[in-house]
Amino acid sequence: MTRRPVCLVCLFLMLCMCLADLAGVPLIRGTPLPETVQTYIKKHPDSVICGEVQRCQATEFSFSVYLKQVVLICRSEKIPIENVRVFLKTEEELPAGTAVCISGKLEQVEAPRNPGEFDSRQYYACQHIYYFMKNGIIKRKSRAYSGYQQxxxxxxxxxxxxxxxxxxxxxxxxxxxxxxxxxxxxxxxxxxxxxxxxxxxxxxxxxxxxxxxxxxxxxxxxxxxxxxxxxxxxxxxxxxxxxxxxxxxxxxxxxxxxxxxxxxxxxxxxxxxxxxxxxxxxxxxxxSPAYLYSSSFLLSFGAVVGLGAVSPHLIRITGAKGKAGKALISSLSVQAVTLPVMLVFFGEVSVIGIxxxxxxxxxxxxxxxxxxxxxxxxxxxxxxxxxxxxxxxxxxxxxxxxxxxxxxxxFCTWIGGLPEIWQSISYYLLLASGIILAYVMASGIQKKEENQLAVGKKVSENSDKIRGVFRKAAKRAYPAGIFLLAAAAGIFVLSRKPGKELRITCLDIGQGDGIVLEIPDGGVFLMDCGSSNKKNTAQYQLLPYLKSRGISHINGIMISHTDKDHISGIMELLEFMEQGLTSVRSDALILPDWEEPPEVYNTLIHLAQSAGMKVLQVESGNSFRMGEAGFHILAPAKDALGEDVNEEGMVVELEYRDFRGLFTGDAGEPAEKAILNRLRDVDFLKVGHHGSRYSSCREFLDQVKAEVAVISCSDSNTYGHPSPETTLRLKKSGAKTEFTMKSGAVSVCTDGKRMWVQRFLEE
Structure with missing residues (x-):
C-alpha cells in the first residue's frame, strides 16, 4: 500500500467523509443546503425556480425535466438550490441547455419509509438533486440552447x-x-x-x-x-x-x-x-460525496478491488492454473469483497451466480x-x-x-439480512487476516520448494514423483484452508441476527395493511399486504423488508379479507414465488372460511397452490401454535357467507407469554360488538379499517384496553383516515397511538413481559 500513496489518500478521504457524517455534517446524507433555505421551502412550497435543462424524460405516467444550476426566486433574491427534477403538467419541447423559469410545488425527495426499502433520497443526492417540483408550469424559456448537448x-x-x-x-x-x-x-x-x-x-x-x-x-x-x-x-x-x-x-x-x-x-x-x-x-x-453510500459506487469499485487486489493473491494462495481456475478465483474474489455491500443494500446474494x-x-x-x-x-x-x-x-x-x-x-440465493456496521467491519478484518496469513504461508512453501530445487534435490522414481505431486498439493491446501476458514468465520459473523424478542412490524405501504410477525424461535407470519394507492408493494416494500431481516421462509400468510388494500401485495408475492422471481417461500395461505366467497378468493387459492403452498380455511374457535406463540381465531363466525368481507373478515388474537395482541383487519362496529364476549385485555391493537370512524367503537376499546395501537394509512388518502373521532376514542381509552403515515414502519417488540416501540423514521 505504501507504494500506492494515491490509494492511501483515497482511503483517508473516505474515512474523513464517514467521520463527518457521524458528526452530523450533511455531506453524504441529508440535504447540504443551508437550514434557512430548507425552512423557507418548507413554509413556501409553491415557488418559482430558474435553471438550465439537462434532459427530459417521458414515461407512461409523467413528463419530467432535469434542471441544473437551479436558483429559487425569493422576492428579488436568487438562492442556489443545486439541481431539481421537475414534473410538468404538460409535455413541452425543451432542448438541452434551454434556460427556463418554472412555477410549482417543491417537495424534498422522499426518504425510505421501511427497512430495506430503496433510498431515493440518497440516489438523487448523487446527482445533486434534493428537491422535486410537482405540477410544474413553465413561465418563461429561452430560445437559445446547447446544440452539442442536444x-x-x-x-x-x-x-x-x-x-x-x-x-x-x-x-x-x-x-x-x-x-x-x-x-x-x-x-x-x-x-x-x-x-x-x-x-x-x-x-x-x-x-x-x-x-x-x-x-x-x-x-x-x-x-x-x-x-x-x-x-x-x-x-x-x-x-x-x-x-x-x-x-x-x-x-x-x-x-x-x-x-x-x-x-x-x-x-x-x-x-x-x-x-x-x-x-x-x-x-x-x-x-459528489453522496456516492460513498451509493450501492452503484460501492459495488462498481468493490468489484474492481476484488479483481485487482484480492484475486492475484488468492490465485497464488490456491495455486490455480488455467483460465477456468483463475476465472473461478476471480469470481469468488469479487463476491467476497462485495458480499457485505450486497447484504446492506439488497439483503441477499446470488450463490449460483458465482x-x-x-x-x-x-x-x-x-x-x-x-x-x-x-x-x-x-x-x-x-x-x-x-x-x-x-x-x-x-x-x-x-x-x-x-x-x-x-x-x-x-439454493439460488442466500438471504442473509442487513448486517450491522460492526459485523461488516469484522467480516473485512477476518477476510484480510485470512488472506495475509494464507499468503505468508503460501510464500513460505514456495520459497522452500525453490530452495530444494536450488540445492539439486530431485526425485528420480516415478512413485516418488507421484507422492511428490500429492505432497505438493497437500501443502498448497493449507494456505487455501486458512483463507476458507477466515472467510467462513466472516460469513458466520455477517449472518448472526441478535434479538430474541417477538416483533410485530406494521409496514408503511400507503393506504393499506402489511404486517410481519417474527417469533423468537424463527417462525414468521404475514398478515395481509396490499395498498390502494401504491403499486408493486411486494417488490418495493414487503420483499425488501423480509430480506433486510434475513427472512427467506414464511410459515403462513393470513388474509383478513379480500379487499385490494389487503391482498394486492400478497397476490404479487405469490406470483413471484410461482415464477421463481424470489427465494422467499411460504408453507401455507390462511383464509377466512366463507361459504360464498368472491371470485378473487378463488384466485388467491389458485395462486397459492401454483406456488406449492397449502391452503387453510379458518373460522371462529380455531387456533394453532408456533413455539411459545399461540394464534386464536375470533372471527369469522362458522356460518359466514363472505358477502360483507369487512364485517366477516378474519380477526386474530396473538398470545406470547404475558403479551396479547389483536389484529382486526377492516372490522367495523358490528363485527367488534359480535366478539365482545371473547375479547381479553390486550397490549397491542392493530386498529381496524385504518382508523375509520365506523371502527374501534367505545365498547370495543373499553373491553380490550390496548396499551399501544397502530393505525396503518396514507397521509394522502381520500377517505379521511384516520378519523378524528377514532383517534380521540383511542386516546380516551388510554392507548398510545402510532401512525405509519407519520413514523413509517412501526415495530412493536416484546420479550413476553416488557413491550417497546421502534419507529423507522426515528431510527
Whole structure:
C-alpha cells in the first residue's frame, strides 16, 4: 500500500467523509443546503425556480425535466438550490441547455419509509438533486440552447429507436448495456438476472473499456496514428460516450480509468489498476460525496478491488492454473469483497451466480459487440441492424433461460439480512487476516520448494514423483484452508441476527395493511399486504423488508379479507414465488372460511397452490401454535357467507407469554360488538379499517384496553383516515397511538413481559 500513496489518500478521504457524517455534517446524507433555505421551502412550497435543462424524460405516467444550476426566486433574491427534477403538467419541447423559469410545488425527495426499502433520497443526492417540483408550469424559456448537448440526446434517442426496430423485445437489454438506460427494462427480467447473479451485465462496466475504448485505441494505432494520436482520439470518443450514457457512476468510473490507462500509454508510464481506481474514486467523491453510500459506487469499485487486489493473491494462495481456475478465483474474489455491500443494500446474494458467471462473462463481449454493430448499422439500414443483432439476441435468449432455471433452484440465493456496521467491519478484518496469513504461508512453501530445487534435490522414481505431486498439493491446501476458514468465520459473523424478542412490524405501504410477525424461535407470519394507492408493494416494500431481516421462509400468510388494500401485495408475492422471481417461500395461505366467497378468493387459492403452498380455511374457535406463540381465531363466525368481507373478515388474537395482541383487519362496529364476549385485555391493537370512524367503537376499546395501537394509512388518502373521532376514542381509552403515515414502519417488540416501540423514521 505504501507504494500506492494515491490509494492511501483515497482511503483517508473516505474515512474523513464517514467521520463527518457521524458528526452530523450533511455531506453524504441529508440535504447540504443551508437550514434557512430548507425552512423557507418548507413554509413556501409553491415557488418559482430558474435553471438550465439537462434532459427530459417521458414515461407512461409523467413528463419530467432535469434542471441544473437551479436558483429559487425569493422576492428579488436568487438562492442556489443545486439541481431539481421537475414534473410538468404538460409535455413541452425543451432542448438541452434551454434556460427556463418554472412555477410549482417543491417537495424534498422522499426518504425510505421501511427497512430495506430503496433510498431515493440518497440516489438523487448523487446527482445533486434534493428537491422535486410537482405540477410544474413553465413561465418563461429561452430560445437559445446547447446544440452539442442536444445532438447527444437526439443521438441517444435515435439509437433507442434503432434498437427498438432492430432488436425487438431485447432492445431494452441492449440499451441498458450500451447506454446505461434501464427505464424500459422489464421488471421481471431484471429480477431474473438479479436472482441468477447476472444483473451486473446490464450495466456499463470495465468490459466497455476493453471492447470499446481499448479496441478503438488499438485499431487507430494499427492504421498509423501512433500512441499520441490514437490516445487523443479514443480519449475524446470515450469522454463523449460517458456524456452520452448520462454520467452514471459505473460509466464515469470506466471513463476515468480509461483516460488514465491511455494517458499512461501516451506518456510512456506504467498503468497501475489500483492507483487508477483510487484516482477515479477521488474524482467522483469530490464531485459528489453522496456516492460513498451509493450501492452503484460501492459495488462498481468493490468489484474492481476484488479483481485487482484480492484475486492475484488468492490465485497464488490456491495455486490455480488455467483460465477456468483463475476465472473461478476471480469470481469468488469479487463476491467476497462485495458480499457485505450486497447484504446492506439488497439483503441477499446470488450463490449460483458465482458459477454462472464463469460461463456467461466470456460471452458478454459478443452481446456488447452485437449491440454496438446493431446501433451503428441500424442508423443506415434497419435490416442490417437486425442482422447484426442476431448473435446478441441468441445469447440473451440463452441468458434468460439460464436465469429462469436458476431462479427455481432452492439454493439460488442466500438471504442473509442487513448486517450491522460492526459485523461488516469484522467480516473485512477476518477476510484480510485470512488472506495475509494464507499468503505468508503460501510464500513460505514456495520459497522452500525453490530452495530444494536450488540445492539439486530431485526425485528420480516415478512413485516418488507421484507422492511428490500429492505432497505438493497437500501443502498448497493449507494456505487455501486458512483463507476458507477466515472467510467462513466472516460469513458466520455477517449472518448472526441478535434479538430474541417477538416483533410485530406494521409496514408503511400507503393506504393499506402489511404486517410481519417474527417469533423468537424463527417462525414468521404475514398478515395481509396490499395498498390502494401504491403499486408493486411486494417488490418495493414487503420483499425488501423480509430480506433486510434475513427472512427467506414464511410459515403462513393470513388474509383478513379480500379487499385490494389487503391482498394486492400478497397476490404479487405469490406470483413471484410461482415464477421463481424470489427465494422467499411460504408453507401455507390462511383464509377466512366463507361459504360464498368472491371470485378473487378463488384466485388467491389458485395462486397459492401454483406456488406449492397449502391452503387453510379458518373460522371462529380455531387456533394453532408456533413455539411459545399461540394464534386464536375470533372471527369469522362458522356460518359466514363472505358477502360483507369487512364485517366477516378474519380477526386474530396473538398470545406470547404475558403479551396479547389483536389484529382486526377492516372490522367495523358490528363485527367488534359480535366478539365482545371473547375479547381479553390486550397490549397491542392493530386498529381496524385504518382508523375509520365506523371502527374501534367505545365498547370495543373499553373491553380490550390496548396499551399501544397502530393505525396503518396514507397521509394522502381520500377517505379521511384516520378519523378524528377514532383517534380521540383511542386516546380516551388510554392507548398510545402510532401512525405509519407519520413514523413509517412501526415495530412493536416484546420479550413476553416488557413491550417497546421502534419507529423507522426515528431510527
Amino acid at each position: 445532438f447527444l440526446l437526439e443521438l441517444k434517442d435515435r439509437i433507442h429507436t434503432v434498437l427498438k426496430l432492430s432488436a425487438g423485445r431485447d432492445a431494452p437489454v441492449f440499451e441498458a448495456m450500451l447506454l446505461g438506460e434501464k427505464s424500459e427494462l422489464d421488471q421481471d427480467l431484471k429480477l431474473r438476472y438479479q436472482m441468477a447473479g447476472m444483473v451486473h451485465i446490464l450495466a456499463i462496466s470495465g468490459l466497455h473499456i476493453s471492447i470499446l475504448g481499448m479496441g478503438l485505441f488499438s485499431l487507430l494505432k494499427r492504421i498509423g496514428l501512433g500512441n499520441a494520436g490514437a490516445g487523443l482520439v479514443s480519449l475524446y470518443v470515450m469522454l463523449q460516450y460517458g456524456m452520452l450514457t448520462g454520467g452514471s457512476v459505473s460509466a464515469m468510473r470506466v471513463v476515468c480509468m480509461f483516460v488514465l490507462n491511455v494517458g499512461a500509454r501516451v506518456l510512456g508510464r506504467t498503468y497501475d489498476l489500483m492507483t487508477a481506481l483510487a484516482l477515479s474514486a477521488i474524482f467522483l467523491l469530490l464531485d 458459477l454462472l458467471n464463469l460461463f456467461v462473462l466470456p460471452t458478454v463481449g459478443g452481446v456488447l459487440i452485437s449491440g454496438l454493430c446493431c446501433s451503428v448499422l441500424g442508423l443506415f439500414s434497419v435490416n442490417a441492424g437486425r442482422a447484426a443483432a442476431v448473435p446478441g439476441r441468441i445469447l440473451l435468449w440463452l441468458y434468460e433461460k439460464v436465469c429462469t432455471f436458476a431462479g427455481k433452484l432452492p
